[in-house]
Amino acid sequence: MNNNIFDKKLTQEDVKSLHKSRKKNSVKTENVKAKGLSSNLDEFTPSATTPWDSKRAKHLMRRLRFGASYSDIELYMDSSAGSIVKEALDSAQNGQLPSQPEWYNKYPPPQGSSQAEFVQYFEENFDLVLEYQQNWVKEMFENPFREKMVLFWHDHFATEQMKYELAPFAARHFTILRENCLGNFKDLVYKIGKDHAMLIYLDSVENRNGSPNENYARELLELFTMGIGNYSQNDITDISRALTGFYVNFFNFDAGFYSGFHDTGEKTFFGRTGNFGYDDVIDIIFEERADEIAEFVCSKLYRFFLYETPNSSVVSELAEIFKSSNFEIRPVVETLLKSEHFFDEELMGAMFKSPVDYLLGMYAENDLLPNQEFSEIQPYLFFVMEQFLFNPPNVAGWPGYRSWLSTTTLPYRWIIAEYVGYYSSSNPSDPYKVDPIAIANKFEDPNDPYKLSYDLAEFLLPVDLPEDELMKLPDVLLGGLPDYEWNLGFQGAAGRILNLIIHIRKLPEYQLM
Helix, strand or coil: CCCCHHHCCCCHHHHHHHCCCCCCCCCCCCCCCCCCCCCCCCECCCCCCCCCCHHHHHHHHHHHCCCCCHHHHHHHCCCCHHHHHHHHHHHHHHCCCCCCCCCCCCCCCCCCCCHHHHHHHHHHHHHHHHHHHHHHHHHHHHCHHHHHHHHHHHHHCCCCHHHHCCHHHHHHHHHHHHHCCCCEHHHHHHHHCCCHHHHHHCCHHHCECCECCCHHHHHHHHHHHCCCCCCCHHHHHHHHHHCCCEEECCCCCCEEECHHHCCCCCEEECCEEECCCHHHHHHHHHHHCHHHHHHHHHHHHHHHHCCCCCCHHHHHHHHHHHHHCCCEHHHHHHHHHHECCCCCHHHCCCCECCHHHHHHHHHHHCCCCCCHHHHHHHHHHHHHCCCCCCCCCCCCCCCCHHHHCCCCHHHHHHHHHHHHHHCECCCCCCCCECCHHHHHCCCCCCCCHHHHHHHHHHHHCCCCCCHHHHHHHHHHHHCCCCHHHCCCCCCCHHHHHHHHHHHHHCCHHHHEC
């Protein structure tokens, strides 16, 4: 393993090496039982046994956004859970979208250009992809819940930039996800199928009359709407015929429908027969498989926000809300995040942090934004932790959950924890420096090494440490110093606090959220 990963510039060859296989895979969860003592979707109401406390506020921040600072938690303690959720969803739905990059319409060289011109264009294009990823991380801090939903849909409607290639196509794809992240799911499905990136990624541009390509039809049913077991091969075959006729022009970015490529013959799927086209496909699957679509999408939302094995009764109730709202996304998400079930003790710390949650959570806890140097290395950090944004491993998205941690990725997490903690910028115009004394001063008695150690653990960890592990923390902080000599004025105090923070971030419990 390369300990100098922060000197590494990501290359196209690196990304290609990570994605040698497009075979669909998933983490098996059949034997993982659902969690939650309550299936109540009523809005959370604090009580003597379930108070609105820092533990629940941190739980909400880890799921609603990408972590929070101690000051953030204190601020949210003065609000209600419901009002925090509503404010986050309002901001996601109504906030100003980022402006399009200046290269949004940067076309490739015209046909007939030299090979050198094309090589230069695609080298620059890869740098633009990395720039766009860096800007996405900035957006995750600016409007965290909106971008968390964008991350969900990026995984749900998975595409790989290494196949559709062009950065301007990535910008168009993510604009659709942002604009519709809490809107109408049927509308989102409709728009995604005509998107440049998706048309190329699942070979819709090769799906033509007399030579159908079934890739998009299959994934539309299996992964994007209703799940396996709710359709037949005949449905896939005739839906693919109905979806023929779309094209993308690489040279001027024109994308649309050409009737000469479309199969005008009669098709039969889901019990309907007719000369169907694209619009008919979307209408029919939502009419004939409404129950299955609602259950499938609500299950995926549950797994993203709560736990890898959904609570079936909660999902069924959410599915009814989804259908009754004509497939509006917001009512489902808002109901779930405000619910008594969401704040169930069993669901706190029940998820594995994704690489994005892991890295951005550390920034948030440090009460710092990544500076330019951090922004430039972020693509490689996500790459080595195996969540390279814009390039999930295949059309099924990232396996997620337990697969985030492996003998390959966990050591990289430890290295990154050290770097995020110890790194400081010497450039006064581009600062990044963790202030451990300021962090310690947020707690009640930072001059007590035992209380400070336990308070830091409580702040950083979503679950309690075993007693023997908890008792080791003051020793890590003191580093051999007698406890009676500890105080924040001690010359080495800042470094020892950082040592403890990094030690905690390497613990198994810190990998949870």
